[in-house]
Amino acid sequence: MTTRTRGKPAQSDQNKIAAVKKHIDNRVFLLDANLADKSSDDIQIISLRNPSTEKASKYLFAKGKNQFFELLSFSEEHRCWFANESVYPNGNIYMTSPFDPLFWALYYIRLNCSDKCQPIDQTIVDDNFANAHLIADVLTVEQLSMIADQKGVESLKAFKYNETKAMNWLSLKCKKLAKTLRESNFHIGAKSTNYVKTEKVGNDQQIDAEFLSYAYGILSDYITLELCEKLSDHLGLEKIKPVAAGKRKSLIELENNTLKRIKTEEDFATANMVETISPPSIKEKKVSTKDKKMAKAASGTKSISSFFTKK
Incomplete structure (x- = not known):
């Protein structure tokens, strides 16, 4: 009897495996128009620190244009793509949107240069993100001067954080x-088009405030929570707590109190029912004429169980 040893897959099998892996790794991107004429070698997907959450996020960097793009993904369960007579199991949609690198500069300069002045290439440095130096490479002196004060010679590109400038820049961006x-x-919201048009006639100031508040909510996705609160005060808006913070204490306490209140009311209602409601009286069942006749015919007879009693 011969034994068959299992060797390496044949070349054709390896090619099939490689094709399947490549097929599974395919992604569908909706690219910005500025990236349409770029080859895949000119576009680099990198990880950088998110200036709002301070965690890692994915971005696209166009080398030729020295431009950053935010990478957004839209995903739902049980979705796939049909392309080139093939089915791609990853049904996510990846979209790109131009990203202003000054948001990163605001984060790092505020973090490292609030009380001192230093060159920008020494300020935007992150041990956890090796590509952070790309941010400093694309920023100009004019851009950095919107949020910081330049010190020393211009070629040194040394800056110190200026909060007044930063608030004015964020405020202008929000109003635009x-x-x-x-x-x-x-x-905004669930208002109909007719309702909005009617409302515009006599309540322009309120509508402007609503749009400003909505724009502030969008902008808050790109700055820290502390800057959000300062920008809200600078714009004269009421403090808008983020979704995560809004459920930290007050809403949780409200939900707990509501649950406790409902539980107490239920217990109270049950107790009253036990005390006040007596069980219904059992009515005597009426015996029909047929049952009476059967009972009379069975009188004098013994039950079958009587024959099995112990004697």
């Missing part, structure tokens, strides 16, 4: 976004 949203007829 609010204006763009309104001019594009962007509808």
